[in-house]
Amino acid sequence: MDYSDVLRNAGTLLEKMRxxxxxxxxxxxxxxxxxxxxxxxxAGGAPAMIHDPEEAGIFAGVxxxxxxxxxxxxxxxxxxxxxxxxxxxxxxxxxxxxxxxxGALPFRxxxxxxxxxxxxxxxxxxxxxxxxxxxxKKGGRGVDSVDSVLDAEAAARALAEQxxxxxxxxxxxxxxxxxxxxxxxxxxxxxxxxxxxxxxGCSQGAIAAALCACCERDWLMAGATAALLVGLAGEVAExxxxxxxxxxxxxxxxxxxxxxELILRSGKGAVET
Amino acid sequence: MDYSDVLRNAGTLLEKMRxxxxxxxxxxxxxxxxxxxxxxxxAGGAPAMIHDPEEAGIFAGVxxxxxxxxxxxxxxxxxxxxxxxxxxxxxxxxxxxxxxxxGALPFRxxxxxxxxxxxxxxxxxxxxxxxxxxxxKKGGRGVDSVDSVLDAEAAARALAEQxxxxxxxxxxxxxxxxxxxxxxxxxxxxxxxxxxxxxxGCSQGAIAAALCACCERDWLMAGATAALLVGLAGEVAExxxxxxxxxxxxxxxxxxxxxxELILRSGKGAVET
Amino acid sequence: MDYSDVLRNAGTLLEKMRxxxxxxxxxxxxxxxxxxxxxxxxAGGAPAMIHDPEEAGIFAGVxxxxxxxxxxxxxxxxxxxxxxxxxxxxxxxxxxxxxxxxGALPFRxxxxxxxxxxxxxxxxxxxxxxxxxxxxKKGGRGVDSVDSVLDAEAAARALAEQxxxxxxxxxxxxxxxxxxxxxxxxxxxxxxxxxxxxxxGCSQGAIAAALCACCERDWLMAGATAALLVGLAGEVAExxxxxxxxxxxxxxxxxxxxxxELILRSGKGAVET
Numbered sequence: 108m109d110y111s112d113v114l115r116n117a118g119t120l121l122e123k124m125r126x127x128x129x130x131x132x133x134x135x136x137x138x139x140x141x142x143x144x145x146x147x148x149x150a151g152g153a154p155a156m157i158h159d160p161e162e163a164g165i166f167a168g169v170x171x172x173x174x175x176x177x178x179x180x181x182x183x184x185x186x187x188x189x190x191x192x193x194x195x196x197x198x199x200x201x202x203x204x205x206x207x208x209x210g211a212l213p214f215r216x217x218x219x220x221x222x223x224x225x226x227x228x229x230x231x232x233x234x235x236x237x238x239x240x241x242x243x244k245k246g247g248r249g250v251d252s253v254d255s256v257l258d259a260e261a262a263a264r265a266l267a268e269q270x271x272x273x274x275x276x277x278x279x280x281x282x283x284x285x286x287x288x289x290x291x292x293x294x295x296x297x298x299x300x301x302x303x304x305x306x307x308g309c310s311q312g313a314i315a316a317a318l319c320a321c322c323e324r325d326w327l328m329a330g331a332t333a334a335l336l337v338g339l340a341g342e343v344a345e346x347x348x349x350x351x352x353x354x355x356x357x358x359x360x361x362x363x364x365x366x367x368e369l370i371l372r373s374g375k376g377a378v379e380t
Numbered sequence: 381m382d383y384s385d386v387l388r389n390a391g392t393l394l395e396k397m398r399x400x401x402x403x404x405x406x407x408x409x410x411x412x413x414x415x416x417x418x419x420x421x422x423a424g425g426a427p428a429m430i431h432d433p434e435e436a437g438i439f440a441g442v443x444x445x446x447x448x449x450x451x452x453x454x455x456x457x458x459x460x461x462x463x464x465x466x467x468x469x470x471x472x473x474x475x476x477x478x479x480x481x482x483g484a485l486p487f488r489x490x491x492x493x494x495x496x497x498x499x500x501x502x503x504x505x506x507x508x509x510x511x512x513x514x515x516x517k518k519g520g521r522g523v524d525s526v527d528s529v530l531d532a533e534a535a536a537r538a539l540a541e542q543x544x545x546x547x548x549x550x551x552x553x554x555x556x557x558x559x560x561x562x563x564x565x566x567x568x569x570x571x572x573x574x575x576x577x578x579x580x581g582c583s584q585g586a587i588a589a590a591l592c593a594c595c596e597r598d599w600l601m602a603g604a605t606a607a608l609l610v611g612l613a614g615e616v617a618e619x620x621x622x623x624x625x626x627x628x629x630x631x632x633x634x635x636x637x638x639x640x641e642l643i644l645r646s647g648k649g650a651v652e653t
Numbered sequence: 654m655d656y657s658d659v660l661r662n663a664g665t666l667l668e669k670m671r672x673x674x675x676x677x678x679x680x681x682x683x684x685x686x687x688x689x690x691x692x693x694x695x696a697g698g699a700p701a702m703i704h705d706p707e708e709a710g711i712f713a714g715v716x717x718x719x720x721x722x723x724x725x726x727x728x729x730x731x732x733x734x735x736x737x738x739x740x741x742x743x744x745x746x747x748x749x750x751x752x753x754x755x756g757a758l759p760f761r762x763x764x765x766x767x768x769x770x771x772x773x774x775x776x777x778x779x780x781x782x783x784x785x786x787x788x789x790k791k792g793g794r795g796v797d798s799v800d801s802v803l804d805a806e807a808a809a810r811a812l813a814e815q816x817x818x819x820x821x822x823x824x825x826x827x828x829x830x831x832x833x834x835x836x837x838x839x840x841x842x843x844x845x846x847x848x849x850x851x852x853x854g855c856s857q858g859a860i861a862a863a864l865c866a867c868c869e870r871d872w873l874m875a876g877a878t879a880a881l882l883v884g885l886a887g888e889v890a891e892x893x894x895x896x897x898x899x900x901x902x903x904x905x906x907x908x909x910x911x912x913x914e915l916i917l918r919s920g921k922g923a924v925e926t
């Protein structure tokens with residue numbers, strides 16, 4: 108596989124996802140619920156957010172995929188997440204774990220480790236979070252990553268082997284690895300403006316879950332497609348505006364606009380083996 | 381009453397509501413709180429969201445109307461909703477029930493039935509939700525309706541007779557019925573883009589509550605005006621943009637812009653008897 | 654100190670804050686989490702929102718400043734706020750209290766008084782809230798203030814003496830006082846459109862907290878700078894649009910755009926002694 112294959116396969120997967128409009132059950136943090144729902148719809152998926160532990164457990168088996176994001180984890184939400192993940196796993200649905208700010212904070216770090224044992228199809232995090240999850244150093248200051256993506260490659264690979272799924276490490280460059288696959292995919296699209304809008308990374312987790320519902324267990328490709336879509340949408344939005352409020356809106360528009368052709372023409376990155 | 385009367389009365393009610401700027405206590409889902417508050421203000425009302433069960437009970441008697449939306453129902457929120465509805469009813473305030481995703485999920489379905497006994501002035505839902513509430517078939521997949529509005533007319537009529545209030549069924553066409561009124565009002569404005577933004581329907585519930593505070597118990601007219609305002613605002617926004625991010629913003633602008641004259645000139649629909 | 658000093662010092666503080674990008678732990682209401690995070694980032698700070706009581710306590714000592722906003726106070730959130738304020742105080746971090754809707758509602762009014770004893774660096778509220786907090790009359794209808802800012806000057810001054818910090822009273826004119834300082838600063842920038850977007854005042858509290866992290870205990874200057882930045886950003890946004898949806902976005906853009914030079918050139922107000 109070289110990078111032109113990645114670009115071609117990503118475009119095909121994106122179009123397939125848009126035709127299916129998979130329903131993604133999002134158990135995510137209070138800060139980004141609205142933006143995540145709108146970003147997921149703009150990208151082509153369908154959101155649902157069911158919080159009650161009993162209902163969350165039922166609903167995860169109805170939805171096509173599940174997102175678990177720990178950004179504002181509380182005891183009751185943890186209960187809903189446990190029920191939802193168990194139901195998703197029992198129903199054979201893919202699920203994505205976004206371990207926001209793990210490392211420095213003990214409750215979510217312990218919970219993230221518990222979740223890992225339930226084998227997420229994909230883990231999405233910044234370098235600090237991936238390093239902390241794989242047992243390494245303490246995390247950074249919340250969602251900001253103080254470590255570089257490439258420094259986290261070995262940790263990502265170890266984490267993927269542990270879960271049997273894929274790991275997407277995001278930053279200035281995005282890196283995807285998957286258990287049993289020798290290659291790592293590096294995606295180089297994006298803009299620093301993406302870090303000036305709350306919830307871009309969190310909504311990428313929801314989009315990745317939608318892609319997982321359509322990728323026939325090629326979690327590596329789901330992660331790479333999520334990285335390409337968000338990075339390219341950022342570039343399209345940046346060509347419209349450089350201020351953060353209007354960038355947020357232009358980014359949502361661009362999630363709707365980016366297609367297989369734009370990915371093939373503008374996607375930048377590499378495959379390492 | 382023919383449809384030109386509906387349009388004239390809707391314009392009059394909208395202007396009356398904007399002069400009064402009624403305070404609407406919104407107990408709604410976590411995904412749409414911000415958008416609901418902004419949409420309600422753009423339309424001319426004033427939002428307040430008080431969550432604590434004790435405070436919610438007190439506040440519902442201070443506000444001019446109440447919205448209860450079950451989108452992310454949890455046990456503690458259900459407690460706040462019970463207290464708020466009882467206080468609103470005791471104070472003679474109108475209240476709106478939005479039974480998001482009832483049918484498939486048992487906790488909210490039981491709770492919605494309990495709420496119905498407290499006789500909402502208006503129930504707003506899609507066809508699947510209205511069918512499920514009136515005791516018919518199971519619901520759809522979250523907020524998406526898999527049933528058509530016209531299929532739900534008999535269920536809407538039965539539900540209205542049960543509550544003594546009005547029922548607004550929303551979809552490609554919107555339908556409003558009210559207990560003791562032989563006619564149904566059909567509103568045909570709108571655009572499919574309205575389904576690509578999270579919270580449009582939920583914010584319509586808040587706007588309907590504001591209109592209920594000013595309609596002198598003509599809940600049918602409050603429902604029809606909410607349908608017209610949202611449908612026309614969608615059309616105005618669509619004339620600006622066809623991408624979902626900028627459409628969301630243009631929709632908020634259009635809620636502020638639509639007035640009695642535009643309703644009279646552009647409202648499309650029919651009265652069935 | 655005359656008002657030209659205020660403008661010069663505000664510009665200097667704003668630039669210092671942008672270089673430091675202080676991390677602000679925001680324990681705020683469910684309606685404005687997303688908007689607050691985006692507004693804080695647009696202004697130059699960095700947001701984090703950690704809700705679990707145990708984690709909130711730990712995190713407040715890691716962050717550079719803390720915001721406590723009572724808009725949708727619930728029992729569990731009150732617990733997280735207690736832990737966070739104690740940790741912030743123990744670590745010598747500044748913290749801001751935004752006592753939304755205190756007065757009419759007993760739970761939050763009692764809690765706000767409890768919080769006052771922990772001596773916030775800055776209290777931000779409208780005139781009704783400041784009057785209610787300082788022991789005077791009952792509050793207004795939620796976030797709307799029925800009292801004028803100048804009527805609240807004595808109450809603000811008494812409250813500042815009680816806490817040893819500053820008090821920012823916002824309205825058509827904004828007023829800042831501080832314990833031990835004879836002068837009051839009046840800031841006159843702004844537009845009524847700022848009241849048509851949910852969360853402007855709440856996000857001003859987060860911005861004020863970021864400024865408190867960089868002002869070397871000159872809380873008066875932090876409050877005045879927050880007032881100037883928000884007022885001027887409103888004016889810049891109003892020059893772009895007069896509809897509420899697009900104004901919200903233009904306001905976020907303007908928080909990024911307003912700088913020391915614009916403050917010096919366009920800031921309007923007075924210093925009273």
